[in-house]
Structure formats: structure tokens, C-alpha cells
Amino acid sequence: MRLTKLMKFEAFIVVARISWEQKKAIIYLNPEFAKKNGIREGDVVSVIKGERKANFRVKFLDTAPENGGMIPNSIYTSYLLDFNTFKNFRAYIEIVEEEESKPEEIVDIIMNKK
Amino acid sequence: MICTGCSCLCDDIEFENGKILNACEKGFRHISGYKERRAKNIVNGKEVDVDTAIDKALEILKSTKKAVIYGLDTSTVEAQRIAIKISEKLNCYIDDNSSFCLGEFVEAILKKEVPTSTLEEVRDKAYVILYWGTNPYHSLPRHMSKFTYYPRGSKRNRGYDEDRFLVVIDVRKSEVAKLAKKNARFIKVENDIELIESFLKAIEGKASKYDVAGILREMKRADFNVIFGGLGLKYGLKGNYSYLYNLIKKINEFTPLFFIPAGFHSNMRGFNETLFEEVRAINKFSFLEKKSSPSFAFSELVKNENVDVAMIVGTDPLSSLPYEVSRKLLDMKKIVIDPRETITAKIAEVSICSAFSGIETEGEMVRSDGIRVKLSPIDKSEIDDVYIFKKILEGL
Numbered sequence: 076m077r078l079t080k081l082m083k084f085e086a087f088i089v090v091a092r093i094s095w096e097q098k099k100a101i102i103y104l105n106p107e108f109a110k111k112n113g114i115r116e117g118d119v120v121s122v123i124k125g126e127r128k129a130n131f132r133v134k135f136l137d138t139a140p141e142n143g144g145m146i147p148n149s150i151y152t153s154y155l156l157d158f159n160t161f162k163n164f165r166a167y168i169e170i171v172e173e174e175e176s177k178p179e180e181i182v183d184i185i186m187n188k189k
Numbered sequence: 190m191i192c193t194g195c196s197c198l199c200d201d202i203e204f205e206n207g208k209i210l211n212a213c214e215k216g217f218r219h220i221s222g223y224k225e226r227r228a229k230n231i232v233n234g235k236e237v238d239v240d241t242a243i244d245k246a247l248e249i250l251k252s253t254k255k256a257v258i259y260g261l262d263t264s265t266v267e268a269q270r271i272a273i274k275i276s277e278k279l280n281c282y283i284d285d286n287s288s289f290c291l292g293e294f295v296e297a298i299l300k301k302e303v304p305t306s307t308l309e310e311v312r313d314k315a316y317v318i319l320y321w322g323t324n325p326y327h328s329l330p331r332h333m334s335k336f337t338y339y340p341r342g343s344k345r346n347r348g349y350d351e352d353r354f355l356v357v358i359d360v361r362k363s364e365v366a367k368l369a370k371k372n373a374r375f376i377k378v379e380n381d382i383e384l385i386e387s388f389l390k391a392i393e394g395k396a397s398k399y400d401v402a403g404i405l406r407e408m409k410r411a412d413f414n415v416i417f418g419g420l421g422l423k424y425g426l427k428g429n430y431s432y433l434y435n436l437i438k439k440i441n442e443f444t445p446l447f448f449i450p451a452g453f454h455s456n457m458r459g460f461n462e463t464l465f466e467e468v469r470a471i472n473k474f475s476f477l478e479k480k481s482s483p484s485f486a487f488s489e490l491v492k493n494e495n496v497d498v499a500m501i502v503g504t505d506p507l508s509s510l511p512y513e514v515s516r517k518l519l520d521m522k523k524i525v526i527d528p529r530e531t532i533t534a535k536i537a538e539v540s541i542c543s544a545f546s547g548i549e550t551e552g553e554m555v556r557s558d559g560i561r562v563k564l565s566p567i568d569k570s571e572i573d574d575v576y577i578f579k580k581i582l583e584g585l
């Protein structure tokens with residue numbers, strides 16, 4: 076059992092456009108930040124913002140912010156955010172033993188929570 | 190062919206032996222993948238022919254007094270004009286993505302509050318090229334190679350590492366920020382307003398939080414400098430746009446500095462200009478109240494339940510707008526017109542498959558710097574936005 080699986084980390088997350096097609100829920104973490112917090116490439120992390128959360132598969136990217144990561148513009152970021160935090164936000168992340176979120180799951184949440 | 194993959198509207202796309210030449214990866218995907226994941230004509234979950242779907246859309250639009258037409262940023266100017274006529278006829282609201290994207294910057298340019306220029310002028314003359322809150326590597330992939338930093342211009346012919354000075358301002362060291370090495374600066378910004386204050390202090394020769402005096406010195410050496418402002422800058426200003434415009438004005442007192450917005454849908458500027466020509470407003474307009482207002486932004490109308498029908502064109506609000514807005518979309522009737530299958534279309538009462546502007550339909554678009562571009566499609570679809578909107582307009 077990895078000790079870091081029990082911990083939550085605060086992260087600064089930038090929401091950015093990417094040019095390649097992005098369907099999956101992926102968070103690009105700064106490699107140094109991830110290693111410091113015991114997160115490995117391929118892990119699934121929950122990004123928790125207030126009452127809402129979504130799961131993302133971790134990839135490393137050295138252009139991600141030093142103290143966190145980058146998530147491409149997507150239904151996942153739209154679900155987590157409001158207009159005040161549309162381009163970047165602070166959130167908690169934790170390693171989970173679950174799959175990454177799917178668009179249909181987010182749609183279901185949106186439809187049920189109305 | 191003109192690529193309509195982003196607001197660069199690159200005009201040098203060619204085809205040779207089945208290969209697409211000159212496009213970036215984003216453009217290549219946009220052009221080569223246009224037949225994939227196409228929308229279907231659907232009414233209440235059942236597939237129908239296009240005219241039945243248009244008839245149902247008409248029925249819904251006629252049944253309400255509180256409609257909004259939203260999107261249109263990938264439609265041609267010709268289609269946008271008809272959509273504006275539909276809004277006028279319905280006495281309803283019309284808005285596009287610019288109300289949460291870079292609309293304020295385009296508005297300032299159209300109202301001549303900031304000096305602007307064209308990408309060709311930038312290529313030929315610009316010395317300091319400042320990207321603020323935008324990462325063209327992803328959003329406008331050929332911006333730097335075709336128009337701004339890398340090409341030799343008529344007055345900048347010694348190559349980028351001698352004849353350009355690159356400045357990148359961003360919250361992170363993005364791909365473009367990594368290019369800031371020789372003759373360049375990267376500023377990692379935490380607070381855009383404080384950065385503007387630093388520039389203003391540096392103009393007065395005072396010390397400040399961010400060290401920007403060197404950038405101003407470089408600007409003074411040239412007779413043409415430019416800021417490309419993106420979404421990061423817009424949101425960093427937190428509504429205080431006049432701070433930025435005042436800074437540009439102050440710098441122009443001692444050296445020429447132009448401003449061009451950077452990073453939006455292929456014809457967002459076209460929508461802003463087309464609506465501006467008609468009603469002197471660029472977005473969030475009510476034909477009933479004959480004015481534009483922040484409360485008429487699509488997101489506000491939906492959030493505050495001020496509309497009960499939305500005709501959504503070429504955009505996917507369920508996946509692109511915050512939860513507080515998207516959850517309210519469920520409470521209204523939705524007509525989605527899009528060439529591509531979208532998440533919003535899946536929950537819409539009516540979905541109509543349209544054509545890809547520039548690939549399957551001709552017309553005009555407006556580049557990010559205001560240059561009008563005639564599209565040259567490689568395919569032809571009878572059913573495009575113009576066809577659909579004309580039918581709706583005639584039926585009203």
C-alpha cells in the first residue's frame with residue numbers, strides 16, 4: 076500500500092487548450108510536483124474542487140505549472156469550475172483506485188443534480 | 190484552401206497526391222477528419238430527414254417569446270447575417286462564445302479604443318512581440334511560424350534571434366515561454382493587474398514588483414511593437430480592461446504599440462463584426478430591448494432561467510460552460526445545429542447536421558486581426574448553415 080494513496084495534495088491547476096484531440100480525462104502534472112507527492116504516471120487522481128470532483132489519468136508534462144498541473148479544456152473542467160476560476164484554480168488531488176471519469180458520467184451527474 | 194481550424198485562417202493549404210500540405214497538426218485533423226462523427230438529424234430521439242428537423246425547430250421557435258440564438262463562431266459571415274435576421278424577427282437574444290472568450294478585446298478594437306494592426310504588418314515590421322496569457326503553440330499553432338516571430342519581414346529581415354524581441358507572459362512556463370531565450374523574456378505572472386502597475390511604474394522610472402524596464406527599453410528601440418492578448422490576460426484582468434488599454438495608450442506616447450487578440454474560434458471576430466455592423470454591439474444583444482447587456486450573455490440567460498428555447502449553432506455548451514450553467518440547460522428546449530455530433534445534441538429536442546464552413550461550404554470569415562478571407566471549400570454540401578437558417582427565416 077502506497078502511503079501517498081491516503082493523502083490529499085493542494086495543487087494549482089491551469090485550464091488550457093491543446094491542439095491534439097482530447098477525449099479522455101487526463102491531467103498533465105509537472106513531473107517534479109508529482110514525484111514529490113508520490114504520484115506516478117498512469118495513476119488515476121481525483122481532482123476535488125469544493126463539492127465536485129472528477130477523476131483523471133496522470134501524464135507528466137514539463138510545461139505544466141511547477142506547483143500542480145494542467146487539464147485541457149473539456150467537459151471535466153467545465154463541470155469543476157465557474158467563471159471566476161475558468162482559466163486556473165486551486166484544488167485538492169488524491170490518488171484513487173478508480174477509472175478516469177467519462178463524459179457520460181459527467182452528463183449523468185449534471186442531469187441528475189439539476 | 191483556407192483552413193478553418195482556428196482564427197489564423199491559413200490560406201496556403203494545398204493537396205498533393207492525397208496529402209494535405211502546409212497545415213499544422215490541428216489543421217490536418219480538422220480537414221482530414223471532417224467526415225467523422227457527423228451529427229444526425231434527430232427530433233426527440235428519432236432520426237428524421239433534415240426538412241422534418243427544420244420544421245420541428247421552427248415549431249419550437251414559434252412557440253416561445255423567450256428564445257436565444259447562441260454560438261455561430263464557426264459559421265460564415267453570410268450565415269451569421271441570416272441568424273441575426275432570425276433573432277430580429279423573433280425579437281429574441283443573440284450571443285456567441287465571445288461573451289466569455291475575447292469579446293471585450295474585439296469590442297475595444299472595433300470602438301477604436303486600442304490601436305491595432307494586421308498579422309502581415311506584424312510579420313514585416315514588429316520588433317517586440319509580446320504574447321500575454323496565450324499559448325499559440327496549441328491554440329494558434331502556425332501563428333508564430335507563418336505570421337509573427339519566425340518569418341523574415343520586409344523590415345525585419347535578419348532572422349528572429351536578431352530582429353525580434355519575444356516576450357511571453359503566462360502563469361506557467363508554456364511551450365512558447367520555453368522559446369524565450371536569446372533576445373527574449375519570460376515573465377511568470379501571478380497577478381496581471383500588478384504586472385500592469387509594474388509597467389506603469391517603470392515608465393515613470395520607478396522600481397516595481399515585476400522587472401519590466403528592459404522590455405520597455407526594447408520597445409523604445411523600434412517603430413512597431415505588438416501585444417497578442419489571450420484568455421489568460423482576459424481572466425487575469427478580472428473585468429478591469431481599462432487598465433490594459435491605459436497601459437497601451439501610455440506606451441504609445443513614446444513608442445508604437447499595437448494590440449491584437451489571440452486565440453478564438455475561426456470566425457468569432459466575424460460574428461462580432463457582423464453584429465456590430467447591424468446593431469453597434471458585438472454580442473449579448475436583445476432585439477426586444479434593443480441593447481446589449483451582461484445579463485443577456487447566454488450563460489446568464491440560462492443560469493437565471495430567462496429563456497426557454499436555445500438555438501445552439503456550432504458550439505457545445507454542455508461541455509464548455511460551467512456546471513452552474515450547463516445544469517440549467519436541461520430545463521429548456523434545445524435546437525442544436527452542428528456538423529459534428531456534440532454532447533449538447535444528445536440531450537437536445539432537435540439536432541440538425543450542418544456542413545463544415547470552409548471545407549464543405551463557401552463564404553467569408555474574419556481572421557483574428559480583422560482581415561476578411563474568402564473560403565475555398567474542397568467538398569460541397571447542400572445542407573449548410575445558410576440553407577438551414579434561410580428555411581427557418583422563411584418559415585417564421
Ligand code: SF4
Nearest residue numbers: 192194195199216331
Ligand atoms: S494554424 Fe489554425 S488555420 Fe492554420 S493550419 Fe493550423 S489550425 Fe489551420
